[in-house]
Structure formats: C-alpha cells, structure tokens
Amino acid sequence: MSKRLFKPRSDRQFSKAINTTPRTFTTTTRKRSSKSPKSTPFNALRQYSSPAHVRPSRHITEAELEQGLRRGIDACNRLFSETVASEKAILDVLHTCRLIAADVAGEPAKSSDTKKDVTAAASLLSLADRGSKRLRVQKLSRENQLLVDELSRALFSIVSHESVFISPEVLEVYISAQSCLGKPETFPEVFYMYANKPIPIEGSKGKQFKKQNPNKVNNAIPVAVADQALQTAIDARELDVAMDIVDTAYAQKSFRRAKFIRKGLLPTTGLAVAPFGAYIVASQLAMFQDSMEPGMATNIAFAGILAYMGFTTTIGIVAVTTANDQMDRVTWAPGMPLRERWIREEERAAIDKVAGSWGFDEEWRRGEEEGKDWDRLRLWIGNKGMLLDAVELMEGME
Incomplete structure (x- = not known):
C-alpha cells in the first residue's frame, strides 16, 4: 500500500x-x-x-x-x-x-x-x-x-x-x-x-x-x-x-454548499414563499362564503392551509433525512442532526463504498474483518460521526 x-x-x-x-x-x-x-x-x-x-x-x-x-x-x-x-x-x-x-x-x-495457441483453459482465464x-x-x-x-x-x-x-x-x-x-x-x-x-x-x-x-x-x-x-x-x-x-x-464545505444550491435551494425558496401564497389563497376562499366576516374567514383558512403545509413538509423532511434503505455497512451515529444527514449523504455513500470494497463480500462474514487497515478505517469512520456495521442493523439482529 x-x-x-x-x-x-x-x-x-x-x-x-x-x-x-x-x-x-x-x-x-x-x-x-x-x-x-x-x-x-x-x-x-x-x-x-x-x-x-x-x-x-x-x-x-x-x-x-x-x-x-x-x-x-x-x-x-x-x-x-x-x-x-x-x-x-x-x-x-x-x-x-x-x-x-x-x-x-x-x-x-x-x-x-x-x-x-488458444486453449479452453486459456479462454476461461481470459x-x-x-x-x-x-x-x-x-x-x-x-x-x-x-x-x-x-x-x-x-x-x-x-x-x-x-x-x-x-x-x-x-x-x-x-x-x-x-x-x-x-x-x-x-x-x-x-x-x-x-x-x-x-x-x-x-x-x-x-x-x-x-x-x-x-x-x-x-x-x-x-x-x-x-x-x-x-x-x-x-x-x-x-x-x-x-x-x-x-x-x-x-467532505469539503464547497461540496456541501453546491449540493444545497443544486437540490435544496428551490424547495427552501418554495417553503419561504409558501405563507404568502397561502394567505392569497385564503383571502380568495373567504370571498366564497357569507357565514362569517371575510377577515375571520381569511385567518381561519390561512391557519388551516399553513398547518397542512407545515405538517406535510415536516413528515416529508423526516422521511427523506431518516431513510436508510440505501445504506449498506456505514450508517449515521445516534444524535446526528437530520440536516447533517442529508447534506453529507454523498460523503457517507462514498465511505460506505470504500468499506464495502475492503470488507468481506459475504454478508454472513461481516464484522469478522481485522487488521491495521480495517481498524484505521473503523476509527476514521467513527471520527466522522458514522458507524461501521451497526449491530442493530445487521441481518438477523433486528
């Protein structure tokens, strides 16, 4: 090496x-x-x-x-x-x-x-x-x-x-x-x-x-x-x-900022202007009723729309940031903020790829790796707020 x-x-x-x-x-x-x-x-x-x-x-x-x-x-x-x-x-x-x-x-x-001369054995080796x-x-x-x-x-x-x-x-x-x-x-x-x-x-x-x-x-x-x-x-x-x-x-800050601009800027902008759009929609809906004053109807509709958008957005963010189906051997350590999990997902995936390439291919042998390189890799992963082969996520250990 x-x-x-x-x-x-x-x-x-x-x-x-x-x-x-x-x-x-x-x-x-x-x-x-x-x-x-x-x-x-x-x-x-x-x-x-x-x-x-x-x-x-x-x-x-x-x-x-x-x-x-x-x-x-x-x-x-x-x-x-x-x-x-x-x-x-x-x-x-x-x-x-x-x-x-x-x-x-x-x-x-x-x-x-x-x-x-081309032989059958040579062809197989080729x-x-x-x-x-x-x-x-x-x-x-x-x-x-x-x-x-x-x-x-x-x-x-x-x-x-x-x-x-x-x-x-x-x-x-x-x-x-x-x-x-x-x-x-x-x-x-x-x-x-x-x-x-x-x-x-x-x-x-x-x-x-x-x-x-x-x-x-x-x-x-x-x-x-x-x-x-x-x-x-x-x-x-x-x-x-x-x-x-x-x-x-x-792991560079510029890489994370580029990801935010590429994937997170548009949703964040939409979330920021959503209250203004919700108020405009609520004010228009208030004009289609006559059971209460338009101002009160606008406030009620605005609160309902905002609550629906807030709850739905929260559930979506939690679902996206806590998904672990794509994880193989490297997972996040407990306590890692959700925003960090999302912004650093490419870094985690790259580390997961490295760990998978240096470990055993057989799933039933995972956790048996040893040696200086493997110990150094495990320590390096731990210093980044990640876990290598979390026991509770291994097959048969749920």
Missing part, C-alpha cells in the same frame, strides 16, 4: 509546490479575467484529440503502445518549453494523453511477433481476467510500465504548474486519463489544488496571481469526477488514497 499523500487533519502537510495560505478570493466564476495569450501551436495534437478523430477501441501491439506513450510524454514535455501555454493547448495535450491512456486500459496487447478490475498496466512489459509511470508524472506536472489554471474541463480530462493509467495517487493533491491553487492573471506584467476561496461553490469537485476518482482508487486497492479523496472532495 502506498504512503498516504495526506496526514490526518490536525497536522496535514502538503507539497511545497502548493500554497497553503488562506484564500480570500471571492469571485463567483472559475474563469480568467483577462484575454489569453497566443497559444503555442499543437496542430497535430489538436487533430489527434478532436472529437472527430476519436478512435474506436482496438487491439494494439506493444510496439504501437510504446510509440503512443512516448508521443504523449513528448507532448507534455514540450507544452511549456517555449511560451506560457493557453488553456486550449493544455486541453489538446490532455485529450491526446487521454486517448493514449485509453489504449493502456483496453484489451491486453498482442505482440506482433509472437503467437500463442474471461475471468476480463471480468476482474485489474488494469492492463499490470500486464505490460517492464519498459512500457516505466513509460506509463513517466506519462503519469508528466500529466501531474502539467496541472501542478504554477501558470496552469485548473478548470473543470481540465480536471475532468486529467482524472479520466489517470484513471485509465491506473494511477490515483495524485488525485487528492489535485483536488486540493483545484480549490486552493492561486489563479494566474494573464496579460499582467510579470507573474501575478489572485487567491481563491476554497469554500466557494464553484470550487466544489463535480460529483461525477469525484466518483470516478474514488472508483479508480478502489480498483487500485489504495485505501489511503481513497480516504484522502473522500476528505478532499466529498
């Missing part, structure tokens, strides 16, 4: 290349504020990586794969050799490397000068291997494995460069490329840089940067990107990396 990139929250230290100064940048978009300089020409790479030239998956030889890896490494190394690269040039190189990485993650390469989550990089030649490692480092050097602005598209392509290579070790650090890395100001004299606010909604890691990164860490059996991905993506 690889060494963790991050230490516990109390004494976490990051790479020297990352500026850990508190951020106060308060703009609302992840865009550069000035015109971009002329990009370095990468015509061949743009043609190779354009959507019209996306290649279907195919069998390639080790020699072809080696050529592709060397081409990707050379493109990464030439990106900042002349001038400051534009975002378009960076994306062109990343898309090219993404296509090369897709070849790495494809079917096992067949050597052009060797042929093997099917079993194809169904497993092992990445093809483990089956490459030693030289190609070294090239894969070098390409992974070259990709990280691009996004960690001080003049590179990590936009959502850059982050998505980077995570996708590294996932195909089976290299999730840099994901937590890249997620941290995505929210904290100073943004370069283009067109200014000298190198100038403006700080970011890591808690800003636009600095939240997209859910699809975080899910892909977590799955890659699980497939690579990197427990420390998976835990760090949860801490740097799902």
Whole structure:
C-alpha cells in the first residue's frame, strides 16, 4: 500500500509546490479575467484529440503502445518549453494523453511477433481476467510500465504548474486519463489544488496571481469526477488514497454548499414563499362564503392551509433525512442532526463504498474483518460521526 499523500487533519502537510495560505478570493466564476495569450501551436495534437478523430477501441501491439506513450510524454514535455501555454493547448495535450491512456486500459496487447495457441483453459482465464478490475498496466512489459509511470508524472506536472489554471474541463480530462493509467495517487493533491491553487492573471506584467476561496461553490469537485476518482482508487486497492479523496472532495464545505444550491435551494425558496401564497389563497376562499366576516374567514383558512403545509413538509423532511434503505455497512451515529444527514449523504455513500470494497463480500462474514487497515478505517469512520456495521442493523439482529 502506498504512503498516504495526506496526514490526518490536525497536522496535514502538503507539497511545497502548493500554497497553503488562506484564500480570500471571492469571485463567483472559475474563469480568467483577462484575454489569453497566443497559444503555442499543437496542430497535430489538436487533430489527434478532436472529437472527430476519436478512435474506436482496438487491439494494439506493444510496439504501437510504446510509440503512443512516448508521443504523449513528448507532448507534455514540450507544452511549456517555449511560451506560457493557453488553456486550449493544455486541453489538446490532455485529450491526446487521454486517448493514449485509453489504449493502456483496453484489451491486453498482442505482440506482433509472437503467437500463442488458444486453449479452453486459456479462454476461461481470459474471461475471468476480463471480468476482474485489474488494469492492463499490470500486464505490460517492464519498459512500457516505466513509460506509463513517466506519462503519469508528466500529466501531474502539467496541472501542478504554477501558470496552469485548473478548470473543470481540465480536471475532468486529467482524472479520466489517470484513471485509465491506473494511477490515483495524485488525485487528492489535485483536488486540493483545484480549490486552493492561486489563479494566474494573464496579460499582467510579470507573474501575478489572485487567491481563491476554497469554500466557494464553484470550487466544489463535480460529483461525477469525484466518483470516478474514488472508483479508480478502489480498483487500485489504495485505501489511503481513497480516504484522502473522500476528505478532499466529498467532505469539503464547497461540496456541501453546491449540493444545497443544486437540490435544496428551490424547495427552501418554495417553503419561504409558501405563507404568502397561502394567505392569497385564503383571502380568495373567504370571498366564497357569507357565514362569517371575510377577515375571520381569511385567518381561519390561512391557519388551516399553513398547518397542512407545515405538517406535510415536516413528515416529508423526516422521511427523506431518516431513510436508510440505501445504506449498506456505514450508517449515521445516534444524535446526528437530520440536516447533517442529508447534506453529507454523498460523503457517507462514498465511505460506505470504500468499506464495502475492503470488507468481506459475504454478508454472513461481516464484522469478522481485522487488521491495521480495517481498524484505521473503523476509527476514521467513527471520527466522522458514522458507524461501521451497526449491530442493530445487521441481518438477523433486528
């Protein structure tokens, strides 16, 4: 198991290349504020990586794969050799490397000068291997494995460069490329840089940067990107990396704020304006009766409508926040506020996925896991206000 990139929250230290100064940048978009300089020409790479030239998956030889890896490494190394690269040039190189990485993650390469007899046993082993989550990089030649490692480092050097602005598209392509290579070790650090890395100001004299606010909604890691990164860490059996991905993506304040805006803002707004709508409806209903004064009828109708809406809303909120059918091994500890349960559900689901991947698959063996990694995982889950394998929720223990 690889060494963790991050230490516990109390004494976490990051790479020297990352500026850990508190951020106060308060703009609302992840865009550069000035015109971009002329990009370095990468015509061949743009043609190779354009959507019209996306290649279907195919069998390639080790020699072809080696050529592709060397081409990707050379493109990464030439990106900042002349001038400051534009975002378009960076994306062109990343898309090219993404296509090369897709070849790495494809079917096992067949050597052009060797042929093997196909037997029934070999076919069964091939099917079993194809169904497993092992990445093809483990089956490459030693030289190609070294090239894969070098390409992974070259990709990280691009996004960690001080003049590179990590936009959502850059982050998505980077995570996708590294996932195909089976290299999730840099994901937590890249997620941290995505929210904290100073943004370069283009067109200014000298190198100038403006700080970011890591808690800003636009600095939240997209859910699809975080899910892909977590799955890659699980497939690579990197427990420390998976835990760090949860801490740097799902557990961030910006991620929770983005969820509230995406899913909770509209219902909250409707709930806030509901009393005004209820009063208007009540005043109109009061005009259809003559048994009491309109003012009293309006108040009675308003109270009834408001009570109905309040009771129904309360029951709905409790039902949504206390639902546990989607929970497998990780549940909330008693006393956790309902608002926390809802806003942190993605974090709990990610932790549940990690626990399920490192534990026994058989339900009847759950609770028998042991070892340092499992004890550390249980302690980490407990520190987040969650329970691993709550006894009262296990099968047969109701």
